[in-house]
Amino acid sequence: MIWNEQYETMPREDLEKVQLRRLQDLVARVYARVAPYRAKMDAAGVRPGDIKTLADIKKLPFTTKEDLRANYPFGMFTVPLEQVVRVHASSGTTGKPTVVGYTRRDIDTWAELMARALACGGVQRDDMVHNAYGYGLFTGGLGAHYGAEKLGATVIPISGGNSRRQILIMQDFGSTVLLATPSYALNLADTMADMGVDVASLKLRVGIFGAEPWSENMREEVEKKLGLKAIDIYGLSEVMGPGVSMECIEAQHGMHIFEDHFYPEIIDPESGEPLPMGEAGELVFTTLTKEAFPVLRYRTKDITRLWAEPCVCGRNFVRMEKVTGRTDDMLIIRGVNVFPSQIEHVLMGIKGVEPHYQIVVNREGALDTMEVQVEVSEQVFSDEIKTLEALSRRIQAEIKDLIGSTCKIKLVEPKSIQRSEGKAKRVIDNRKI
Amino acid sequence: MAEMKVEQIAVFLENKSGRLAEIADVLAANNINIRALAVADTADFGILRLIVNDTARAVQALRTAGFTVTKASVVAVEVADRPGGLAEVLKVVSGAWLNVEYMYAFVEKSGQNAAIIFRFDEPNKAISILQQAGFKILTNEEVCRL
Known part of the structure; x- marks a missing residue:
């Protein structure tokens, strides 16, 4: 079902008019109200009046995660805080998270876009939506929740964790749609097998999976194990949250970007030059309608490509391919963004711990696991097991405090972590995605 | 000394x-x-x-x-190499509420005695208590000569 026929099937030339009008309004707003945007535009020698066509967007400066960090927490907001009705946050590259804000209207827009996304993935009013995305500062839980309510489905706000209880509720409430990270969906499938629950006895029919990279192989596996159609969803908190783009159930091939609200570009990550349609590069978004926290040409650091070919579902929006990589070293572990610099930040804060570390990521069964290997220096070494175990636990607790996810700590001998020439190899990712 | x-x-x-x-x-x-x-x-x-x-x-x-x-620093206590030798030392250790981080044992070459190595929280206090109880504490030199 197409939730918003007017915009989702709008002819391209009309859509471009809407985009241009919204872009001009956005640029004027941020220039007038947000000092960091004004400073960057002045430095680039561009004024709001210079945006005469959509192609003029390339005159505008990029916005990066570093800009958001430099203006932590609310320095990039376009409206006074009394107009902000909610904030969310995602992990930053060091100790400080990236904070995003929403006005009442932004929350409504987000619910509309998430309702579109769910409808695009085949969710209907009579569905029982089992929302296992985490509720909290993470945008996944609440973002999906408001959209499912807007659509008119019944929402079970179960959040993540406690898999056995999740399955009991699926059985008793008759969940038909599962919203989760793909790795958690597989974890639920394994738990079902452990509990001896036959998936055929459940009513699951659609799974909407996102917030971490997954492959076509994983799609097949999760579809087979859970007996549902697995649909890909994309979003990031800096742009809005889930519901920036969405695969349609008809094609299950590429995610439609809701272009009346988000203007996508693909650039060469080295030169910053826009690339022609169809070429792979870094995805950049400009939010055309957001009020509290709009972004101009935000560099997502996600690598993908766009397709303009028409889709069987009837939507006229371009599609983006599954994200195939990152331009930075960000890892996504069980839906949580992790930067090696965060781990380094924790280690540097513990006296005597060497900043020599390595992160090993594995997929054990369905779940991603992260092991942090830390070299034991003589300053922290002790002849007593309990001292070393306390050190391990402290590192583990501080990492959990910072990133919200538990990792395994492995103490290793000094010099055992490979020293490479130049940039150290911090991450070994053994996941086959 | x-x-x-x-x-x-x-x-x-x-x-x-x-x-x-x-x-x-x-x-x-x-x-x-x-x-x-x-x-x-x-x-x-x-x-x-x-x-x-x-x-x-x-x-x-x-x-x-x-x-x-x-x-x-650890403490080496000599005990008789016979059944009950270790029990006698441990009775003193636990009776005095001495906190033992870990311990291990070895048998002297002569085969007459065994030595128990203790890692105590408070080694000096442990040494005086064990000596008062009549145990022989081996010096660093003695252990090296064994």
Whole structure:
């Protein structure tokens, strides 16, 4: 079902008019109200009046995660805080998270876009939506929740964790749609097998999976194990949250970007030059309608490509391919963004711990696991097991405090972590995605 | 008065094959004799505890070979090598509420006596309590000569 026929099937030339009008309004707003945007535009020698066509967007400066960090927490907001009705946050590259804000209207827009996304993935009013995305500062839980309510489905706000209880509720409430990270969906499938629950006895029919990279192989596996159609969803908190783009159930091939609200570009990550349609590069978004926290040409650091070919579902929006990589070293572990610099930040804060570390990521069964290997220096070494175990636990607790996810700590001998020439190899990712 | 506490070396061991053999090789190459040895291990790592005839040289040699090494003072108590020998010491230790971090044992060459190595929180207090109870505390020198 197409939730918003007017915009989702709008002819391209009309859509471009809407985009241009919204872009001009956005640029004027941020220039007038947000000092960091004004400073960057002045430095680039561009004024709001210079945006005469959509192609003029390339005159505008990029916005990066570093800009958001430099203006932590609310320095990039376009409206006074009394107009902000909610904030969310995602992990930053060091100790400080990236904070995003929403006005009442932004929350409504987000619910509309998430309702579109769910409808695009085949969710209907009579569905029982089992929302296992985490509720909290993470945008996944609440973002999906408001959209499912807007659509008119019944929402079970179960959040993540406690898999056995999740399955009991699926059985008793008759969940038909599962919203989760793909790795958690597989974890639920394994738990079902452990509990001896036959998936055929459940009513699951659609799974909407996102917030971490997954492959076509994983799609097949999760579809087979859970007996549902697995649909890909994309979003990031800096742009809005889930519901920036969405695969349609008809094609299950590429995610439609809701272009009346988000203007996508693909650039060469080295030169910053826009690339022609169809070429792979870094995805950049400009939010055309957001009020509290709009972004101009935000560099997502996600690598993908766009397709303009028409889709069987009837939507006229371009599609983006599954994200195939990152331009930075960000890892996504069980839906949580992790930067090696965060781990380094924790280690540097513990006296005597060497900043020599390595992160090993594995997929054990369905779940991603992260092991942090830390070299034991003589300053922290002790002849007593309990001292070393306390050190391990402290590192583990501080990492959990910072990133919200538990990792395994492995103490290793000094010099055992490979020293490479130049940039150290911090991450070994053994996941086959 | 002779030093009553005995110097022990601890070496960090990752759980990977061959590391213990490498340590033994380093000590052999430096002509260092091991008097007592114990390995404590967890699922992820181990700690090798050693008493040797020349602590300073052993530490130097192991560090040069890239190992993480630390020294600690332990107490060596002589007990009769017969059933009940250990029980007598432990009765005193627990009766005095001495906190033992860990312990291990070895038998002297003569076969008459055994030595129990204790790592106490408060070694000086432990030594005086054990001596008052009539136990012989072995000096560093005595342990090295064994």
